Amino acid sequence: xxxxxxxxxxxxxxxxxxxxxxxxxxxxxxxxxxxxxxxxxxxxxxxxxxxxxxxxxxxxxxxxxxxxxxxxxxxxxxxxxxxxxxxxxxxxxxxxxxxxxxxxxxxxxxxxxxxxxxxxxxxxxxxxxxxxxxxxxxxxxxxxxxxxxxxxxxxxxxxxxxxxxxxxxxxxxxxxxxxxxxxxxxxxxxxxxxxxxxxxxxxxxxxxxxxxxxxxxxxxxxxxxxxxxxxxxxxxxxxxxxxxxxxxxxxxxxxxxxxxxxxxxxxxxxxxxxxxxxxxxxxxxxxxxxxxxxxxxxxxxxxxxxxxxxxxxxxxxxxxxxxxxxxxxxxxxxxxxxxxxxxxxxxxxxxxxxxxxxxxxxx
Numbered sequence: 571x572x573x574x575x576x577x578x579x580x581x582x583x584x585x586x587x588x589x590x591x592x593x594x595x596x597x598x599x600x601x602x603x604x605x606x607x608x609x610x611x612x613x614x615x616x617x618x619x620x621x622x623x624x625x626x627x628x629x630x631x632x633x634x635x636x637x638x639x640x641x642x643x644x645x646x647x648x649x650x651x652x653x654x655x656x657x658x659x660x661x662x663x664x665x666x667x668x669x670x671x672x673x674x675x676x677x678x679x680x681x682x683x684x685x686x687x688x689x690x691x692x693x694x695x696x697x698x699x700x701x702x703x704x705x706x707x708x709x710x711x712x713x714x715x716x717x718x719x720x721x722x723x724x725x726x727x728x729x730x731x732x733x734x735x736x737x738x739x740x741x742x743x744x745x746x747x748x749x750x751x752x753x754x755x756x757x758x759x760x761x762x763x764x765x766x767x768x769x770x771x772x773x774x775x776x777x778x779x780x781x782x783x784x785x786x787x788x789x790x791x792x793x794x795x796x797x798x799x800x801x802x803x804x805x806x807x808x809x810x811x812x813x814x815x816x817x818x819x820x821x822x823x824x825x826x827x828x829x830x831x832x833x834x835x836x837x838x839x840x841x842x843x844x845x846x847x848x849x850x851x852x853x854x855x856x857x858x859x860x861x862x863x864x865x866x867x868x869x870x871x872x873x874x875x876x877x878x879x880x881x882x883x884x885x886x887x888x889x890x891x892x893x894x895x896x897x898x899x900x901x902x903x904x905x906x907x908x909x910x911x912x913x914x915x916x917x918x919x920x921x922x923x924x925x926x927x928x929x930x931x932x933x
Contacts, residue, residue: 575663577622580615580629581732587631587661588734592691595656600645604638606696606741610731611703617730619814630680631666632690636699638738649693654686666690696740703728704748705923708740711747714900717755718909719927721920726808750806754898757864761892762908763800764859767793767852768885774848775880778841787836790844794832797855801828804858812915828854845881852883865891907933 578586588607596603609632614620620629637645657666659682667687668678678688697707704720706712712720729745736742751759770789777785798819802809805822809815819825831854834847849872856870868887875882889906896902907913910926919925 577625578662578664579618580613580620580624580632581609581618583631583662583664584609584615584633585732585734587633587666587691591631591658591661591666592633592635592653593735595653599652599656603645604641604737606636606638606733606736606738608634608636608731608733608736608741610634610733610741610745611699611727613727614814615731616727617810617814617818619810619817625680627677627679628668628690630664630668630690631661633692635691635693636696636741637693638740646693646695650689650691653689653691657687657689657691659683659687696744700728700744701923703923705927708744714755714898715927715930717751719923719930720909721911721926722808722909723811723911723920726810729808754896754901756803756806757892757895758901758904759908759912760800760803760859760864761889761896762906762912763796763803764885764889764892765906766796766908766912767800767883768889770796771848771852771882771885772875772878772880774844775841775875775878778844783839783841786841786844787838790835790838790848793848794836794851797828797832797851800855801825801858804855804862809911811917824854824858849881849883852885856883856885856888859888865895905933 592607596605610616611634613629613632614624615629615632635649660666665680665682666689667681667683668690669681669683669688670676670678678690697709701707703724704716706716706720725748729749733741733745750756770793773789774786774793777783777789795815798815799809801822801824802818805824807818807822810818820829828851831847831851835844835851838844838847852872853870856868859865860867860870865888868891870883872881872883874880875884893902893906910930911920914920
């Protein structure tokens with residue numbers, strides 16, 4: 571894609587596409603149409619992490635339309651064709667046409683055209699759209715197991731982005747309902763994240779003790795990742811997929827104080843330094859947990875790992891304290907395995923809501 575247009579954040583470009591191109595067409599051709607217009611779902615711009623590099627594929631003038639219930643269902647197939655004929659070829663210097671280098675593939679790149687526009691304005695039914703991404707619809711608030719089966723990265727995509735118009739109000743209501751976990755689900759997920767930390771915190775020293783410095787470094791990296799995701803949970807932020815985890819963490823109020831320790835843990839080339847940085851991070855995150863008041867305070871100081879010469883937090887203490895606050899019998903009966911992305915990070919699996927729900931039910 572070649573263009574001389576100055577980079578615009580994708581959400582701003584989507585707003586311009588709607589206000590200057592799509593809305594005038596809909597007002598002229600379909601007056602009275604009730605719909606929501608937004609930029610939500612997949613795409614780095616939805617989370618606010620897009621840069622000029624993002625423009626090389628599936629980035630550009632994009633928009634998501636959601637027709638209100640009661641509208642002519644035939645519009646879902648008719649509207650894309652109408653827009654293909656009527657949309658301008660570009661907005662603010664950015665082509666509205668997307669060329670597919672692989673005709674059978676889903677990835678498109680912005681390109682200029684003299685013919686109909688292969689645009690990126692989707693026309694959706696909101697209930698079906700939510701069902702495809704999260705496995706829930708519009709009929710009721712998610713139940714406990716619904717929440718546990720929804721990946722944080724997908725919740726971030728559904729509740730992120732921007733809504734430019736919502737005549738029926740259903741998109742706004744759905745986003746508000748999914749904006750954050752119910753209190754007890756949040757406590758349970760925090761307990762499960764602390765449990766994850768507890769399961770590996772002693773391995774950094776044990777690997778080093780047998781001469782496996784690479785293994786020690788790998789475990790330290792895993793623990794840093796778990797601590798970053800824990801901080802996002804503590805600050806009530808959904809964790810995005812791995813590419814943007816560090817960027818999302820960097821926006822947290824606690825990131826400035828924590829980043830040196832986390833960076834030191836993953837860059838240290840000696841086990842003693844690795845352990846020292848991790849212990850500092852443990853104590854800082856433990857203090858953040860205590861500050862929430864969600865559970866009885868737990869001593870945040872690190873300590874020996876039983877009789878072995880490794881210093882750890884014994885993070886299971888925080889998991890127990892949080893688990894003890896749960897009143898919901900369904901949550902109290904569950905093992906501390908957590909939500910789907912606390913026990914898998916497989917991209918293909920996280921995109922299959924039915925399989926995720928089946929796995930949660932099996933647990």
